[in-house]
Amino acid sequence: MPKPTNMNASWAPFARTILRRLHAVEDDSSFDLDIDMDGDTIAPRSKRTPPGVIELLDAMDSTQKHDLHDLDAMRAAGVDGVSLDDRGSDRPPHTIAAGKILMALRLAATFIREEHFLQALEPRAVTVLEGIGSAQLSGAATSIGRLFLPTDWTSHARAPRHKESGVLQLLRPTESGSKKISEHAVAKIESEILTALTLPHPLMILLPETALLPPELRRVLPPAKRLAPIDRDLMLKLLGQTHSSTGKIDAALVRPLLPDDEALATLDMPSLMSALREPDASAAARKLTALLAPTANTSSDMTLEEIGGDTPAHQVARDLVTDLVAWRRGEAQWTELSASLLLEGEPGSGKTLLARAIAASAGVP
Template identity: 65%
Template sequence: MNRRQPVPFPCHGGNDMPKISNTHPLWAPYARSLLRRLRQAEAESSFDPDIDAEGERIRPVFGGKTPSAAGLLGELEHSQHQDSRDIEDMRAAGIDGYAMDDRGSDRPKVVIAPDKILMTLRLAATFGSRERFGSALDQRACTVITGFEPIQLSGAATAIGRLFLPDGWTSQTRPPRHRDSAVLQLLRPTETGSNKITEHAIAKIEHEILAALARPYPLMILLPDTASLPANLRRVLPPALQLPPIDREIMLRLLGQTHSATGKVDRTLITPLLPENDALATMDMPSLMSALREPNAPAAARKLAALLAPMANASSDMTLAEIGGDSPAHRAAADLVADLTAWRQGTAHWSELSHALLLSGEPGTGKSVLARAIATSAGVPIVEASFGIWQSHGHLGDMLREMRRSFAEAIQRRPCVLFIDEIDAVGSRDSADRHATTYRAQVINQFLAEIDQLNRAEGVLLVGATNHPEALDPAILRPGRFDLHGVLGRPSLQQIRHMLRRALPEAGEADLQALAREVAGETPAAIDARLRAARSAARRAARCCDAAWIRASLPARDPQTQARDRRIALHECGHAIAATRLGAAPVHRIQLSANGGATSRPHLIREGTVAEFEAELTILLSGRAAERLVLGSISAGAGGGEGSDLHLATRLQLRIDREAGLGVNGGAWLGPADMRRLSPEERNRVRVRLDVFERRARQLLELQRDRLEKMADHLLHHRELNEEELKPWLADLGP
């Protein structure tokens, strides 16, 4: 087949070209030749912002005067127009002598939009050399480049077609009509004008790629990180080149075009003024454009550093040490930070580490705070998302696109933490709610695919938060997706004292201990709200907000409150004593709070025997039995919403009868019960059976009544007892 072979760019200067210093990247000579083409195109007003009017073809810049050897030497970074002694004096005064021409002006001869220069430089760094780009023009070569923002695709395609292609070549979005044409098939999805790629655009580019693969012409595909091609198409395409992020080297060369009459800047002066590469990689365009409005390169570098410094240091998120948590979830978070640090130091392989944590717990227990603390403690950025945010962008296609965007951003910013809040909003494909099942299945399937892709991209810790882990699809919870599960409960007294010590650094230990007991059992969010309210009140009263002021601002414990608290203490101590007597030990902690109490203990059902089920039911109803035993009446404390004693006991009894093959239905499996549609027989049986187990619990506690009352009084005073503090009360109560 007669077809024009790839033509290399003309190489001017020959052997007179000096060697590039090792301090400059290998792509620097290539970038200089491309920038010459860009300046020529801009000087002739021939650099169109997009593909030509027909939307099909982009031709390279033609002709132009060949630069002299002296001109090429003058483009090198180490050459300057000023005397070396003058350069040193100007540098000491903060003036860039390299940027000034013979007349002392630092204004560029041709004004070029910074985004065009940036795209040219980043593409030059992507290919690295004229030869490597030339290999992409081989007859059946296929090149994929990712890492673009959707809004950058048009400019990238134009830059490649106008600046990178040799003379005589053309880039087209459609297969050429003539077999002897030197044509690069250059494909990209089109964005909507709002920096978004629609599902329709993705489907269209898939069709165009398949058509282009069948033609014997070189193919180049530009894709945003948010675009997800089908797996069968990804499998046949080559590994993608990644558009490099903006760094100091690219910024120095950008400033050489925007703030220099010579195409150079004083690197010794400018480099220390620029932000670090990590900050530049996440720079937003408003910050860059604002900095480039400064009159010279040093001022622009200082402005950019000032704009990005708050972004790097604005986080007021606490570290894990500042949180001071001691729960299994906090320990799992600390392990993730340690593992990520080891991976970054090269002492651990990513495949050896757990890198996903699901946090669950009631609202206000600090799931979001803990996720941000992981990122802060590890010293990496955090990308935050939620299903609610994704859904707010529109219909299913918009939601999936935004989901992909969040995952792509995390991969681009790695090492980092990707935090997905309210993850239970995705639901489950097995949900009894059959409304929008197809929609839910597509969302979950895409979510699983994104997690799997994230696992292959080393350096991203995935953290999810949910109030209802039981509502999640089992495929999300399986090992390999979320390896670690951590439950966040109410904070311990130790953690509360730690919180108060941070808020009241001048307070004594006795004051902190007393104040911690007053707010024990509350969520971190509730405690923080109380502290804010106390500070506001102190400011209005022109008083010092110390521990005494905060204690005085708390609701007073009147006789009715004290009576209620004693009932709760009896209830929780009844659970603890029954659990120890029946083998659900050790009891980890008992807490009282302003609105209830909690007992933390192991679940008793291990082998699934009838005896274990009945013992667990007895423990669940022992709080209610303790109230009746000591006070002669019961309260609604065992009831309430999901997770209450009565809810768990009712569910467990129905499970025995309907699912475990141990109850009234013999070996039949009838499936989980719908609590809203229980038959009269099931309701009566549950009522009778729960009465039986409450009586059993009362009989068990009658033998320990004195212990029960004294232990409740002790708990009432201290508000919380941990496992060590419970030993004197429970150690001699063997099963």
């Protein structure tokens, strides 16, 4: 008899802790998860109530409210019985933005255990976390400050002069009014990192894919951790929050409907949000699979990588592809991109070939 869930990820217990904190702060009308205290300071609620034994047991992925025989019958009919409450509803009691849940889960999966995160708070510790979408940098910083820090800690972009403990220097490239990280923003964080390294407080640096620190600075920083990619285990956890009244879903039913881990690692935010509008977890999984299905390339156009070359035209083309991919992933706005390229040359010089390679590399028509 298959189990109703299959959440054996090593980070799952830590994720449950973080999700409880997320629900607690969302339920507290006096505490706004999204607003920093003074512009560059982020802190958790001053008090966290530890969960009771019954609450802990009920939150476990293996716990379910229905008889196993009933679950088998519902599964055979394509119904996710694990997500249903006693009234037959699969709606969560409170609606939390999926982006907040997803970032909290990815951070929990990155650190795996709370004690691993707390090691990053040791005096003079330095942690570099990269692979965060430019549009998600602020959300990552907010999640760390609100949900991951102990209650007597605060995170600061600029450490206060007169506080000797309980301070995490949390740095990220920032640029007002833009979700694309400019050279100016990268230069600014380089200066902030150098200043932070002179202080005894622990330091955590959040970087997007596109932020390239100079080699001399990279050399003195520890190897970067990568933000955990979206995979099937993580997606099942997310669907348990967005499409379940119990915080759990029937993984035996939903997991086979999801794209594989390699495809999910490429998931962009528009596709995710579109899939999450489906009425139940199974439908959302099917929508994700449809959206991430490889597009047939009937013309067999070559990509820029296959063409090769290092001329100025090739470099401009690669930069254009980088911008278009960032737009498709929701990491940049269309108005921020250089979305046009004028190619001149004699007939047969490769203009059409290069244009088709740009489209094939960026995954656009």
